[in-house]
Every structure is written in C-alpha cells, then in structure tokens.
Amino acid sequence: MRYSSKPRGVCPMKVEFDLNGDIVTNIKFYGGCDGNLKAIAKLVDGMTVDQINEKLAGTTCGNKTSSCSDQLAIAINNAVKEKK
Numbered sequence: 001m002r003y004s005s006k007p008r009g010v011c012p013m014k015v016e017f018d019l020n021g022d023i024v025t026n027i028k029f030y031g032g033c034d035g036n037l038k039a040i041a042k043l044v045d046g047m048t049v050d051q052i053n054e055k056l057a058g059t060t061c062g063n064k065t066s067s068c069s070d071q072l073a074i075a076i077n078n079a080v081k082e083k084k
Contacts, residue, residue, distance in 0.1 A: 001083070002026075005075035010061065010068050012037065017072075019079050022049045032068055040069050049076055 004016045012032035018025045027041035044052050053073050061067035066074075 003075070003079040003082075005071075005078065007068065007071035007075070009064055009066050010071050012068055012071070015068075015072055015075055017076065017079075019049075019076065019083065022080075023047070024049065024052055024076055027072065029068065029072075037068055040072065044072075049080055052076055 001020070002016060002018050004014060006014055010032065012029045014030040015027065016030075017027040024047060025045055027045060029037035029041065040056075044055065047055075053076075056069040057073040057077075059067045059070045
C-alpha cells in the first residue's frame, strides 16, 4: 500500500513509500537535497521496518532535532500504526 507523509522540521515537503507487510519500497522525497535523498531511498529500499528504524531513527541534521532520514523512519512507523 502507498503511504504519504509531510515531514516536520526538515526541507522535504513530502515523502511517499510503499509498505508491503514490513518491507518498505519505492521511497520518494519531494523537495530537499535531491541527491542525498535519492541515495537514502536507494540504500533502504527493500529493508524491513525494523532495519530502517535501526539505521535511521534518531539521526539529526546540524542543530536540528531531526533529519530527513529520521522523518522517513517516523513516517514509516506512523504508517505501520495506521495499518493496524
């Protein structure tokens, strides 16, 4: 199923991804640092929710309390909760 989320406190305006069971694929960020976000999407494509949380959750950007990768983990966790 396709999910969409509006990240908070970071540059991208939106992130979309597919969640099939606990596997995340087809991640797409809108706005932000295009090359870096494409790289993050490629690196975690096909990972489980737990693997993504282990790698990305809690990552900060500069003096911000979050980052694009942290916001992706948050969006995925919210999708899992919504799915239940």
